[in-house]
Amino acid sequence: VRAFAAGFRLQLRVVRSDADYVLPLATVPLFAITFLAIFRHAGRDDLTAYAVMAPVLIALWALALLDSGEIVEGDRWQGVLEPAVAAPASFPVIVLGRILAVTTIGLLSFAEVWLVARLLFGISIEIEHPIPFLLTLAATAFAVSGTAVIMAALFVLSRTPRTFQNSLSFPFYVLGGVLVPVSFLPDWLEPVSSVIFLSWSADLLRDSLDEAAVDDLAARLGAVVLLGAVGFAIGYALLARILHRARSHGTLDLV
Amino acid sequence: LTRIREIWRVVRYSVVSGAYDYFEIYTLKSWVLGWLVRVLSQITFFALIGRLLDSEAQTHFLLIGNAIVIAAMGGIFALFMTTAERANGTLSLLVASPSSPAIVFASRGVYVTADAAFSALLGLFIVGPIFDLALPWPEVVMVVPLTVLVGFSAYAFSTFLAGLVLRHRESNGLVVNATIVSLMTLCGINVPISFFPEPLEWIASLLPVTNGLEAIRDVLNGEGARVILANAAAEAAVLLGWLTLALATFGRFVGHGRRDGSLEFAS
Numbered sequence: 419v420r421a422f423a424a425g426f427r428l429q430l431r432v433v434r435s436d437a438d439y440v441l442p443l444a445t446v447p448l449f450a451i452t453f454l455a456i457f458r459h460a461g462r463d464d465l466t467a468y469a470v471m472a473p474v475l476i477a478l479w480a481l482a483l484l485d486s487g488e489i490v491e492g493d494r495w496q497g498v499l500e501p502a503v504a505a506p507a508s509f510p511v512i513v514l515g516r517i518l519a520v521t522t523i524g525l526l527s528f529a530e531v532w533l534v535a536r537l538l539f540g541i542s543i544e545i546e547h548p549i550p551f552l553l554t555l556a557a558t559a560f561a562v563s564g565t566a567v568i569m570a571a572l573f574v575l576s577r578t579p580r581t582f583q584n585s586l587s588f589p590f591y592v593l594g595g596v597l598v599p600v601s602f603l604p605d606w607l608e609p610v611s612s613v614i615f616l617s618w619s620a621d622l623l624r625d626s627l628d629e630a631a632v633d634d635l636a637a638r639l640g641a642v643v644l645l646g647a648v649g650f651a652i653g654y655a656l657l658a659r660i661l662h663r664a665r666s667h668g669t670l671d672l673v
Numbered sequence: 674l675t676r677i678r679e680i681w682r683v684v685r686y687s688v689v690s691g692a693y694d695y696f697e698i699y700t701l702k703s704w705v706l707g708w709l710v711r712v713l714s715q716i717t718f719f720a721l722i723g724r725l726l727d728s729e730a731q732t733h734f735l736l737i738g739n740a741i742v743i744a745a746m747g748g749i750f751a752l753f754m755t756t757a758e759r760a761n762g763t764l765s766l767l768v769a770s771p772s773s774p775a776i777v778f779a780s781r782g783v784y785v786t787a788d789a790a791f792s793a794l795l796g797l798f799i800v801g802p803i804f805d806l807a808l809p810w811p812e813v814v815m816v817v818p819l820t821v822l823v824g825f826s827a828y829a830f831s832t833f834l835a836g837l838v839l840r841h842r843e844s845n846g847l848v849v850n851a852t853i854v855s856l857m858t859l860c861g862i863n864v865p866i867s868f869f870p871e872p873l874e875w876i877a878s879l880l881p882v883t884n885g886l887e888a889i890r891d892v893l894n895g896e897g898a899r900v901i902l903a904n905a906a907a908e909a910a911v912l913l914g915w916l917t918l919a920l921a922t923f924g925r926f927v928g929h930g931r932r933d934g935s936l937e938f939a940s
Contacts, residue, residue, distance in 0.1 A: 448854035585707035588714035598721040
């Protein structure tokens with residue numbers, strides 16, 4: 419737990435040192451304006467919940483890609499990977515703590531969207547089902563962190579992580595139904611969407627803002643948590659394997 | 674004449690070195706499976722909003738706007754070249770050399786911009802038919818030069834911004850991303866510019882993309898040549914305006930950086 423907390427604190431300090439780390443938060447208001455403007459222009463204020471939740475999910479995903487994904491690669495680039503791995507504390511646990519810190523910062527995006535909707539569009543976001551909403555946000559934060567561990571491991575193996583970072587955004591926003599529900603996608607894509615936690619999270623978040631009752635809350639939340647746990651397990655195993663192999667071959671700095 | 678020949682030589686080498694930089698980022702495989710998939714997904718993401726709105730007109734409006742903005746995205750991405758120059762330790766050498774850094778920066782991203790214009794067109798011609806967008810032949814051919822114009826207009830704007838942020842490396846990422854999303858918000862890509870208050874509408878007309886995109890919509894909507902040409906001319910004027918501003922101010926920004934040492938040593 420101490421290693422995890424130390425990782426969490428370290429990442430908060432790292433983020434404070436460079437504005438680039440919170441870049442996705444800077445684009446959240448602009449995405450919110452764009453989506454709200456599209457629905458307002460079309461006279462579809464009934465779709466406001468779609469417009470306000472999409473930038474939050476986009477920010478969480480982008481932070482996972484840009485910040486969390488680069489944690490291990492960044493350590494290697496700065497020459498601190500070897501001492502970090504040699505330290506008695508578990509390196510993957512420290513990485514988990516750092517990733518969770520990034521995700522926690524990402525949750526600020528909801529406050530940004532709330533302000534944009536209120537100040538620029540005069541929309542007051544009503545959370546009709548606060549408990550499902552908070553549970554979904556927590557489960558989503560868990561799942562996005564789990565997926566980020568996979569990214570952190572894979573980016574170490576990649577020659578050009580930037581290529582992945584540039585490429586893994588919009589395909590997942592489409593398949594994850596971040597703005598437009600997956601029911602608008604062709605039927606053959608729905609099985610793919612169902613294993614992407616974003617699709618469950620997006621539907622649940624939108625339903626939490628809607629007056630109608632949230633159906634099957636436990637099962638749907640369970641799907642988000644399960645997919646997050648699978649992400650953690652795969653990422654942890656990948657990271658441990660990559661580090662073990664690099665230490666055995668003496669190529670830690672050259673993974 | 675010798676001066677022109679020298680400038681042309683610098684331009685040529687800058688374009689080639691920019692292209693080699695780009696080849697380091699993408700192989701053909703990663704371009705197709707990574708970049709192109711992202712481009713097609715981005716256009717689809719916005720076109721699907723039209724489906725959600727249950728409006729074919731909105732679907733096509735969003736599809737065209739978000740396909741063409743890919744060309745502008747590439748132009749703005751070229752701004753990262755300045756950061757790369759500093760990271761590689763070649764910025765001070767470039768500034769110390771007798772040729773103008775503005776010419777180098779205005780040429781190094783040409784390949785990236787051309788590639789982005791190509792991606793935008795590929796996206797429009799692949800995703801368009803999936804969403805039943807009519808591409809009238811032979812008028813649609815006009816879309817090709819207009820998309821290139823939009824890309825280079827954004828690139829001229831990006832070169833001007835490169836001068837502004839040259840001494841503030843830490844803000845490069847922020848400037849690039851905020852510029853792209855601002856263009857997506859303001860320049861008639863997702864909603865007509867008339868949706869915004871008049872001052873913003875006025876600003877949008879001076880930014881890249883707005884007029885060129887309007888010309889492309891005119892072509893696809895079967896408008897007359899005069900309307901298309903007027904919008905295309907406005908986009909060309911925006912391009913020349915930002916390029917002139919970039920060339921006029923770049924030396925001054927570099928001069929400031931040389932005086933206070935911020936070119937190489939700022940964070």
